Amino acid sequence: MPYDKYAGQTGVIFDATMSSYQPEVVVQLDKTGEKIVTEGEDGLAFQAEFETARGLIGRSLWSRGTQSLTLKDSLCLETSKRSTFEVKNLQRVTIEAVELGHHLEPFYLLLKTDDGHEGWLTG
Numbered sequence: 001m002p003y004d005k006y007a008g009q010t011g012v013i014f015d016a017t018m019s020s021y022q023p024e025v026v027v028q029l030d031k032t033g034e035k036i037v038t039e040g041e042d043g044l045a046f047q048a049e050f051e052t053a054r055g056l057i058g059r060s061l062w063s064r065g066t067q068s069l070t071l072k073d074s075l076c077l078e079t080s081k082r083s084t085f086e087v088k089n090l091q092r093v094t095i096e097a098v099e100l101g102h103h104l105e106p107f108y109l110l111l112k113t114d115d116g117h118e119g120w121l122t123g
Contacts, residue, residue, distance in 0.1 A: 053098045060094045063087045069119025
């Protein structure tokens with residue numbers, strides 16, 4: 001499925017079946033009415049879940065265990081080239097932004113520590 005053609009489009013789940021390996025979901029696009037078939041969860045995100053996550057912007061959380069955050073400017077790099085820093089157990093962070101990810105990481109949360117470090121929580 002060509003990414004550029006379908007990126008950012010919304011639709012309604014028209015049908016869903018379970019094959020022997022993974023789910024197949026038929027989505028009818030809102031704009032064109034075209035029906036597309038996706039395998040697994042590749043490229044799908046639920047609008048309600050995204051809006052719920054965006055509702056957390058500005059809220060503070062305390063890290064449960066040590067978390068590795070990807071520095072804000074290195075998220076688009078290959079995984080092996082990303083720069084990271086650690087948020088310690090029970091360190092307070094504030095959610096600054098929410099972005100769509102991909103099937104393994106549906107959302108990225110941009111977190112800011114009290115000392116001003118910003119990084120993306122992925123995965």
